Amino acid sequence: MMQPPIFIINMDGCEDRWQTTYTRLQEVGLDASRFSATNGKQLPESEVATWYDQEANLQRYHRHLTPGEIGCYISHYRIYEKVVNENLPYALVLEDDLHIEDSLAPLLALIPDLKGWDMIKLSDNRANPFIDTRALNEQFTLGNYKKVPNGTQGYLISLAGAKKLLNRKPFYRPVDVDLQFHGEIGLRVVGIKPYPVSEDISFESEIAILNKGQHSGRSTFTRNAKHRIRLFLQRQFRSATLKDIL
Template identity: 40%
Template sequence: MTNNTPPVFLINLDNSTDRLHESQERLAPTGLTFERVSAVYGAKISLDEKNKFYSAELNRTQYHKPLSPGEIGCYMSHLKVLQHIVDNNIKYAVILEDDFKVVADLNSAIASLSDIPFDWDMIKLAEYGNRERPTAYEFKLNDQFNLRIQQKVSAGTCAQAVSLMGAKKILNASIPFGRPVDTDYQHWWEKDIEILTLSPCPLKQDLEFDSTIAAMSKGLQFRSAFWRRKLQQMTQKLNNKKHTQRVIKKYMNLNENRA
């Protein structure tokens, strides 16, 4: 650990002491310390607070079913960390949920963030589950890690680094919200942010247990609006392709200028 190590925040429900202990055990070999952030328990927030952050009107236009209290609480938990980053003028930080496991050199991965030669918003440090999204463009960061632009940003919010600039943009564009947090990040162009992925990812979502954060982010079994969902998926696919091509051109130019 060095003085340049960014803060690490762990989102964890107050009653999920087993997951907190597991997270401590998994980070202990790295020597990294973290600050626990009490997750927002969506079922217990007031109606006024819910209406401040969650818009049923946006939800009807942006998503195919209403969000569950857990999904609302999960999104609010991430916004809580981002607000802390902004309030404390933190250059960048690592944000974890309590379902991660370390699969590579996490210290070197975090240290590599300081090698990025340009301003950035968000760097994914884990893929979603066992899925790896195809790469649209990749460039060398250092001898150990590359940065990837995925054809479609991976779902899930198990582990990511967020810069001060990125936190400000997300907060500005996310209150109120109408989608789950990971789905909203897949519409990154709406927030004027860019999301890259560190390769190889140093962390992985642990599928052997049910994280309390992952569990509360699951939706209720509402009847989905099938055709509305299909239209939303088609629109997202077109927008994602257009904006991904724009970002690829930008980073190809940056990469050529580094050579």
Template identity: 40%
Template sequence: MGQAAKWAIFVINLPRSAHRWRTISHSLNAIGLPFQRIEGVDGALLSEADIAEVFDRKRAQTHYHYELTRGEIGCYLSHLKAWQAVLDQQLDYAIILEDDVVLADSFRFLPQTLAKLDDAWDLIKIAAPYKKQKAIQLGDIGSFGYVRYRKPPMGACGHVVSAAGAQKLLAKRPPFYRPVDVDLQWQDELGLNVRGLLPYTVDNSHEHESDIFAIGDRRAQQKRPLQRLKHQIKLYFDSVRANHKAGPQRQQ
């Protein structure tokens, strides 16, 4: 990106979650990095017409193993707003955070680390709050390991998206039919060059109840086991294709 890169930190925050905004604002102010608020989309307030415009229910029924909750739909729309803001503000990239995260001390070094990358990345994972995935070492950038993945880890609470990455994502979505954190695992389908910086600098907070689960718990959604299996198989081959295009590197 270079030292002159134009960047921002975006924090997704629902209007009704003022306490979360105070908490994350305090954390970022303590680090001394500038940030902006992206007003999140409250899935509970969406009409059926709003949902039908962006959520492909038919494709979800045939290609995914449960129907998204209103919270997940609102979450995806919130991230779409953040990606659009990258283009609207003519940024080179943005660090995108959900408002219920905790930041490692090393988070403060992200901008200067990103400035040293000359790889053609679209999206960089800076959090993996769920199952860890195998990382393939590309190099060391300061105190961070720069990696790609056999399959990117789930979780959208912290990631960096470039202008090129935002363009690719917005060209394909909406409509969407998978949760945003699952969708970002599909590197080949979305045409994304997904990378990671280890150790991760962002994690989910355990102090707040998930706004997504408060609107609708996806764990309670009726599942379609056969579609789940098909989804896992297709995701495996999507990852194989993405890694074949990326070429061999040493695994860590």
């Protein structure tokens, strides 16, 4: 099987997590590359300002972003840049605190037959339902969403999708929340169930560790209400049209 490039986002100093995930991928017949994560705490304010729009955050999101969230977004964004710069048809993006099912390899074998997609979600810790579904075979089902899963543990990104996501800079929401606002950039998002990737609760995410104690918890009723209204309106629309993908 021709596998896509697989990038595992891993923080420097936490290479044991990379090794654990890499070993598991090898067990299911896949190979991967380590992608060094950006530590938001180590970025100078001048560089943060080139990535993160504080004014837009104040106007369009319900709370400020933490250094961990900023670093996480930059890490994913730099993978999108790599996909575009190297003209990769698509790539699999994984974080390093994962449980990976044996089904990942046979799922990836189906991807070349799909067309017109920008992102395929392979994980969801909240069991968001599909709206429309199509059977890919006896094992896997393709579907679209009204409520796009907000995790970034595992997903496929196409060249076309990466180009769209590069338009997000400077960003003002967390990367997983931005993916839920797919309509803003015409991002065509689908998922394949049963998901082959899930969060490994035996690990504490490095992003979660970096975020500890960072959120002020201070917001306003108006900021919260505006964000919820925008999210509600986005969820009135399907994340993709399946007939355009199969």
